[in-house]
Amino acid sequence: MASLEKDEDGFYTPVATSAPAATSGSVAPASDRKSPGPGPNSDLISSTFEVMVTLADQQENPESPLYSVKTFENLGLHQDLLKGIYDMGFSKPSKIQERALPLLLSNPPMNMIGQSQSGTGKTAAFVLTMLSRIDFTKNKPQALCLAPSRELARQIMSVVVAMGKFTNVQTEYAIKDNLPRNATNITAHVIVGTPGTMTDLMRRKVIDVSEVKVFVLDEADNMLDQDGLGDQTLRVKNMLPRGRPVQIILFSATFPDHVRAFASKFAPNANKIELQKEELSVDGIRQFYMDCRNEEHKYDILVSLYSLLTIGQSIIFCQHRHTADRISARMTAEGHKVASLHGAKDAVERDAIIDNFREGRDKVLITTNVIARGIDILQVNMVVNYDLPLMNERDRSADERPDVETYIHRIGRTGRFGRKGISINFVHDKKTWLQMEQIEKALGKKIIRIETNDLDEMEEKMKKALK
Numbered sequence: 001m002a003s004l005e006k007d008e009d010g011f012y013t014p015v016a017t018s019a020p021a022a023t024s025g026s027v028a029p030a031s032d033r034k035s036p037g038p039g040p041n042s043d044l045i046s047s048t049f050e051v052m053v054t055l056a057d058q059q060e061n062p063e064s065p066l067y068s069v070k071t072f073e074n075l076g077l078h079q080d081l082l083k084g085i086y087d088m089g090f091s092k093p094s095k096i097q098e099r100a101l102p103l104l105l106s107n108p109p110m111n112m113i114g115q116s117q118s119g120t121g122k123t124a125a126f127v128l129t130m131l132s133r134i135d136f137t138k139n140k141p142q143a144l145c146l147a148p149s150r151e152l153a154r155q156i157m158s159v160v161v162a163m164g165k166f167t168n169v170q171t172e173y174a175i176k177d178n179l180p181r182n183a184t185n186i187t188a189h190v191i192v193g194t195p196g197t198m199t200d201l202m203r204r205k206v207i208d209v210s211e212v213k214v215f216v217l218d219e220a221d222n223m224l225d226q227d228g229l230g231d232q233t234l235r236v237k238n239m240l241p242r243g244r245p246v247q248i249i250l251f252s253a254t255f256p257d258h259v260r261a262f263a264s265k266f267a268p269n270a271n272k273i274e275l276q277k278e279e280l281s282v283d284g285i286r287q288f289y290m291d292c293r294n295e296e297h298k299y300d301i302l303v304s305l306y307s308l309l310t311i312g313q314s315i316i317f318c319q320h321r322h323t324a325d326r327i328s329a330r331m332t333a334e335g336h337k338v339a340s341l342h343g344a345k346d347a348v349e350r351d352a353i354i355d356n357f358r359e360g361r362d363k364v365l366i367t368t369n370v371i372a373r374g375i376d377i378l379q380v381n382m383v384v385n386y387d388l389p390l391m392n393e394r395d396r397s398a399d400e401r402p403d404v405e406t407y408i409h410r411i412g413r414t415g416r417f418g419r420k421g422i423s424i425n426f427v428h429d430k431k432t433w434l435q436m437e438q439i440e441k442a443l444g445k446k447i448i449r450i451e452t453n454d455l456d457e458m459e460e461k462m463k464k465a466l467k
């Protein structure tokens with residue numbers, strides 16, 4: 001039997017909802033079977049002298065989201081996890097880690113709704129919690145984590161594996177096309193996946209939930225949004241054991257008003273860490289716009305930016321899959337090296353595309369909202385909104401208001417953990433200009449104009465913003 005489920009970039013795709021007859025034994029952990037993605041960010045602090053100084057300065061500055069007074073030792077973590085953290089090159093916790101970890105690790109466990117700007121280290125906070133709560137003598141799933149895309153699930157898993165390097169943690173994915181269809185019993189401690197596949201595996205009892213203690217939603221506002229993944233996420237929660245406590249942890253850089261109430265119901269009596277509206281975007285990201293004459297001019301401008309896009313790495317966001325494919329095919333035919341990624345590609349292809357980009361083999365990635373959230377690639381110093389994100393991408397309505405949350409997440413693919421980055425919005429008519437103005441108002445940050453006909457000025461402005 002198949003039903004329709006909404007995928008990550010808002011399109012409906014058929015998924016199997018009933019299981020074929022289960023036949024054989026348990027499943028090898030993901031860490032044994034295939035690479036969970038890139039290695040830890042061992043170059044994080046030492047990548048350049050400049051970054052090292054900036055990061056240290058920011059971690060001393062009380063105004064910075066990276067600031068903390070404590071050390072990782074103060075946070076009550078197990079020795080094996082401390083080793084994992086230092087092995088990843090982290091020296092001090094960020095503000096969200098310092099504030100959230102003592103609450104997350106306290107006993108009895110309390111639910112948490114945590115908000116902190118993009119790129120400030122939320123993943124480490126929830127991964128450390130999952131790892132801290134595992135009883136390694138039991139070979140049963142004990143921590144489940146859901147993310148909105150397979151790319152993000154794979155990235156989160158790479159953090160679980162890196163932080164758990166000195167523990168005996170066993171891991172498994174709940175993402176499409178990863179497990180053999182006849183898998184019967186996952187014994188891994190930590191399972192990371194997307195909601196459709198997680199639901200399917202739980203329904204078929206491939207995941208035994210009897211020992212689950214922690215349930216994490218990364219990008220929680222997106223995971224709970226009733227126009228998006230909300231139903232599927234709720235289904236997963238409803239299959240968790242009743243009668244014994246499961247710690248529910250919700251993290252995101254954004255929690256728009258319309259999901260806050262549902263989040264509080266989903267994670268009752270949660271400790272809350274919230275941001276003020278004016279704190280939502282990251283200061284290290286300089287925002288620009290370019291006035292294009294029409295759609296065709298947008299393409300010409302993008303091509304003329306190619307040499308700047310490849311100084312580091314860049315992500316170009318489009319509204320539709322076909323736009324991403326069309327631009328990328330055209331640029332490729334004109335001799336430029338670009339890749340395109342969206343939810344209509346199959347699993348193997350998606351993994352190869354993001355891995356190529358992550359490892360720097362491709363420098364320009366043209367995509368949709370599918371990777372607007374969570375993806376952490378430190379070399380990305382430029383984000384282009386070829387099309388501005390609109391509310392109608394979420395729910396297929398006629399709502400042409402800008403989607404401010406998605407905008408925040410898209411530009412947050414750059415400027416990670418104190419780094420500098422720039423974002424450029426293409427506007428091409430009155431409507432798109434007004435949409436951008438609404439984003440500007442919502443964030444309370446000026447978006448600066450760059451001339452489209454003066455490449456030298458453009459280059460100079462951009463390089464200055466990245467210094």
Ligand SMILES: Nc1ncnc2c1ncn2[C@@H]1O[C@H](COP(=O)(O)OP(=O)(O)OP(=O)(O)O)[C@@H](O)[C@H]1O
Nearest residue numbers: 090092093094118119120121122123253374376417
């Ligand atoms: N304490 C730390 N010291 C140094 N680097 C850190 C620390 N914590 C996290 N990082 C690094 O900062 C980067 C951003 O972290 P992470 O991906 O967890 O951000 P996030 O808050 O989840 O962002 P988003 O909202 O975009 O999902 C990662 O490369 C991570 O390895």
